[in-house]
Amino acid sequence: MDDVTGAIADPVRREILLMLRDEALSAGQIADRFAISRPAVSRHLRVLREAGLVRDTADGRRRVYTLVTTPLDELAGWLGQLMRPAGWQHHLDALETEVYRTRRERHTAAENKESA
The missing domain is CATH 1.10.10.10 (Winged helix-like DNA-binding domain superfamily/Winged helix DNA-binding domain)
Structure with missing residues (x-):
């Protein structure tokens, strides 16, 4: 490599x-x-x-x-190991936060609609 x-x-x-x-x-x-x-x-x-x-x-x-391209496969694999854990975890955490925020907003909107 x-x-x-x-x-x-x-x-x-x-x-x-x-x-x-x-x-x-x-x-x-x-x-x-x-x-x-x-x-x-x-x-x-x-x-x-x-x-x-x-x-x-x-x-x-x-x-x-x-x-x-075969020699590049090993390099690509190593770069993938370097990038994936931290990068993907950050994106998945952000997605999870967004899902919970959207659910909370929908739940609040539904409650407000029922009480009106």
């Missing part, structure tokens, strides 16, 4: 992952979308490949990159 978090820490690498989400792209196609040098893009692709986030295949003289 450390390799994955390190790889996605860079905004250029996150952008590359987003580009690969929809289609496989060659290294040249990826590089053309950035204002940085091709060697810099190649270094970013190497980091992503070493983290297991992209896979490259040879297509003639080109390297074609595809997204691999």
Whole structure:
């Protein structure tokens, strides 16, 4: 998971992952979308490949990159554990409070209607 978090820490690498989400792209196609040098893009692709986030295949003289989401599953699971208990409990507590307040208001309104 450390390799994955390190790889996605860079905004250029996150952008590359987003580009690969929809289609496989060659290294040249990826590089053309950035204002940085091709060697810099190649270094970013190497980091992503070493983290297991992209896979490259040879297509003639080109390297074609595809997204691999499996390493992100572990990270997503860990983030889910971090976020769920406190976040969900707060939302459920707020919902419970709102339900009781609404019931109390309806009960009070019904009593007022009967006494009128």
